[in-house]
Amino acid sequence: MKNIIIGTAGHVDHGKTRLIKALSGIDTDRLVEEKKRGITIELGFAHLDFDDGTQAGIVGYNIGVIDVPGHEKFIKNMLAGIGGIDFVLFVVAADEGIMPQTREHFEILQALGIDDGIIAITKTDMVDEEAPEEAQPELPPVISPFDGLEGVELSGADEDDTL
Numbered sequence: 001m002k003n004i005i006i007g008t009a010g011h012v013d014h015g016k017t018r019l020i021k022a023l024s025g026i027d028t029d030r031l032v033e034e035k036k037r038g039i040t041i042e043l044g045f046a047h048l049d050f051d052d053g054t055q056a057g058i059v060g061y062n063i064g065v066i067d068v069p070g071h072e073k074f075i076k077n078m079l080a081g082i083g084g085i086d087f088v089l090f091v092v093a094a095d096e097g098i099m100p101q102t103r104e105h106f107e108i109l110q111a112l113g114i115d116d117g118i119i120a121i122t123k124t125d126m127v128d129e130e131a132p133e134e135a136q137p138e139l140p141p142v143i144s145p146f147d148g149l150e151g152v153e154l155s156g157a158d159e160d161d162t163l
Contacts, residue, residue, distance in 0.1 A: 003062045006048075007085030009078075009109060011099035012039055012070035015122035016091045020046050020067045028067040040069040043081040065089075070101050082108060088117030095126040 008016040017040055021027050028044020029035060044067035066085060068078040082088075088109055092102060109115070 001062055003064065004087060005064050005066060005085045006087045006089055007066045007082050007114075008068050008089050008091060009082060009105040010070055010091035011093070011096070011101040011105075012072075014070060014091045014093035014096065014099075014102075015120075016040070016070060016089075017044065017067050019089070019091060019120060019122060020044070020065055024048050024065060028065075039071055040067060041071075041074055041077070043068060043077055070105070072101055072104070075104070078105065079108065082114070083112060085114060086116065088114055090117050090119045092119060092121055093123040093126075094121050095123050 008020065010016055017027070017029050024046040026046035028046055029040055030044065031042060034041050046065040046067065048063045048065065066081040068081040069075075070078070082105075090106070090109075092098065109117075
């Protein structure tokens with residue numbers, strides 16, 4: 001059995017935790033303070049299961065997820081979680097684009113040599129239809145090691161947190 005760890009990265013309030021909940025059904029924000037403030041403070045953990053009962057639908061693989069805080073005050077917690085990942089789910093909100101912790105998280109990923117991943121552009125329902133395309137040219141100069149990676153656009157409009 002091969003284990004793969006996916007880690008989130010990106011600015012605070014760009015939808016990392018909600019995306020993980022949509023993918024896994026697990027709310028990684030479990031602390032009362034996280035619920036009260038609406039931000040991730042501690043590392044959160046999930047795993048990916050699919051309808052056929054196998055993890056990620058791939059026989060022979062266990063896929064775990066580490067959801068990291070995006071707020072600058074919790075960068076130590078982000079570092080504790082991101083160091084051992086195999087793949088990054090790099091989250092950028094369409095309504096805000098590249099922000100300070102987007103850049104900071106990217107620099108950390110570069111320093112750690114983590115360059116396998118996917119870019120998830122979240123909150124596409126919060127902007128005009130043209131906005132995700134307009135945001136695309138901004139991404140490559142900031143995240144050049146991820147050039148050629150597929151990106152996905154996601155809406156958070158579904159109340160039950162499903163994609």
